[in-house]
Amino acid sequence: MLNISDLKKRIKCAKYKNMKKELEAFENLLKxxxxxxxxxxxxxxxxxxxxxxxxxxxxxxLSETILEKxxxxxxxxxxxxxxxxxxxxxxxxxxxxxxxKDVIEGINKKLINRHPHIYxxxxxxxxxxxxxxxxxxxxxxxxxxxxxxxxxSLPALVKAYRIQEKAKGIGxxxxxxxxxxxxxxxxxxELQDEIKNDMPIENIEDEFGDVLFALINYAxxxxxxxEDALEKTNQKFSKRFxxxxxxxKELGLKLKDMSLSEMDVFWExxxxxxx
Numbered sequence: 098m099l100n101i102s103d104l105k106k107r108i109k110c111a112k113y114k115n116m117k118k119e120l121e122a123f124e125n126l127l128k129x130x131x132x133x134x135x136x137x138x139x140x141x142x143x144x145x146x147x148x149x150x151x152x153x154x155x156x157x158x159l160s161e162t163i164l165e166k167x168x169x170x171x172x173x174x175x176x177x178x179x180x181x182x183x184x185x186x187x188x189x190x191x192x193x194x195x196x197x198k199d200v201i202e203g204i205n206k207k208l209i210n211r212h213p214h215i216y217x218x219x220x221x222x223x224x225x226x227x228x229x230x231x232x233x234x235x236x237x238x239x240x241x242x243x244x245x246x247x248x249x250s251l252p253a254l255v256k257a258y259r260i261q262e263k264a265k266g267i268g269x270x271x272x273x274x275x276x277x278x279x280x281x282x283x284x285x286x287e288l289q290d291e292i293k294n295d296m297p298i299e300n301i302e303d304e305f306g307d308v309l310f311a312l313i314n315y316a317x318x319x320x321x322x323x324e325d326a327l328e329k330t331n332q333k334f335s336k337r338f339x340x341x342x343x344x345x346k347e348l349g350l351k352l353k354d355m356s357l358s359e360m361d362v363f364w365e366x367x368x369x370x371x372x
Contacts, residue, residue, distance in 0.1 A: 130183050152181045232266035257313045274318045281311040340367040
């Protein structure tokens with residue numbers, strides 16, 4: 098009969114073998130990258146700047162596969178992003194700036210430093226406390242502002258969500274969801290007032306931005322990621338609209354010649370098909 102001690106040894110051995118395979122796979126990737134930089138005309142000419150837009154594209158492709166729960170393609174897209182990390186590191190090593198070892202050691206150090214509840218004597222009993230500790234440690238590391246870690250180039254919706262999360266990390270936040278919803282209603286009323294009073298478009302734009310910011314805040318408070326929610330709605334609308342286009346084509350009709358009520362019949366049919 099297998100005892101606990103033998104079972105632990107087997108588990109440890111299995112983990113070691115798996116880790117060894119992972120390291121071998123990563124080492125092979127590094128070797129391939131070296132060969133490509135040496136022999137491939139396209140890979141040889143790439144720079145930080147030339148592959149930057151490709152990295153952004155790969156990130157969005159990964160995001161899309163995650164929302165679609167397409168796990169096979171998630172694996173593929175993660176591989177593409179890993180390639181980019183290795184690519185940047187290879188270019189940097191050729192310029193004697195840093196290499197992949199420096200990248201990995203840097204993130205190792207950061208993770209250990211920012212998880213004192215694991216690697217130190219700090220107590221963190223829930224995720225909110227972990228986030229609060231994280232932001233406090235970043236300030237000690239020399240960050241000028243809690244918000245300095247939010248990239249300026251982020252899309253506005255994502256940026257608003259991250260700004261609110263950062264502020265929450267140091268305790269600047271609402272206490273109850275109903276307070277946030279009251280703020281949403283307040284901002285909506287202010288927007289309506291600006292529109293009714295025929296105010297300049299700049300004023301209306303300002304109030305509309307406040308409405309969006311308040312709604313994003315409310316989404317965060319009820320546990321909804323607004324970027325994911327909006328993208329899912331984008332996909333849902335696109336599928337329904339393409340169904341509408343196909344139906345019209347089957348009947349030899351053009352959407353621009355159809356009334357809204359006629360199109361709505363197909364729209365409702367598309368919604369029923371989803372159920």
